[in-house]
Amino acid sequence: xxxxxxxxxxxxxxxxxxxxxxxxxxxxxxxxxxxxxxxxxxxxxxxxxxxxxxxxxxxxxxxxxxxxxxxxxxxxxxxxxxxxxxxxxxxxxxxxxxxxxxxxxxxxxxxxxxxxxxxxxxxxxxxxxxxxxxxxxxxxxxxxxxxxxxxxxxxxxx
Numbered sequence: 001x002x003x004x005x006x007x008x009x010x011x012x013x014x015x016x017x018x019x020x021x022x023x024x025x026x027x028x029x030x031x032x033x034x035x036x037x038x039x040x041x042x043x044x045x046x047x048x049x050x051x052x053x054x055x056x057x058x059x060x061x062x063x064x065x066x067x068x069x070x071x072x073x074x075x076x077x078x079x080x081x082x083x084x085x086x087x088x089x090x091x092x093x094x095x096x097x098x099x100x101x102x103x104x105x106x107x108x109x110x111x112x113x114x115x116x117x118x119x120x121x122x123x124x125x126x127x128x129x130x131x132x133x134x135x136x137x138x139x140x141x142x143x144x145x146x147x148x149x150x151x152x153x154x155x156x157x158x
């Protein structure tokens with residue numbers, strides 16, 4: 001996993017044997033065990049790393065009015081019970097423009113107003129709730145509703 005993993009050598013003397021993984025990938029999910037030998041004893045601990053991913057299809061950049069699919073997947077082993085989506089902190093009703101099914105959200109005609117922070121929240125049969133965020137960027141026209149622009153002769157026009 002090098003060079004994505006590190007142990008803070010300076011912290012070892014203080015008893016901190018933390019492992020840092022940056023960036024985390026889907027395949028990093030699983031059970032990790034640390035063993036530390038000190039004098040005549042061995043200490044160990046186990047940590048189960050779960051990973052959640054949000055993917056975009058088609059990949060960025062997203063063009064205004066072209067359908068897109070945001071998918072939310074987790075390594076959690078229980079059965080998925082519910083998926084909720086939030087846009088800029090507000091719960092998104094999944095009807096009409098937005099359709100949610102099995103951890104995915106389709107946006108049929110994305111608009112410039114759909115850009116921003118999207119968070120999926122997955123709830124499982126064991127009541128575990130997991131969430132992740134995706135920052136959606138959309139290419140489109142974000143100008144006046146009337147596409148007529150007047151400019152004086154000899155001046156610049158944007």
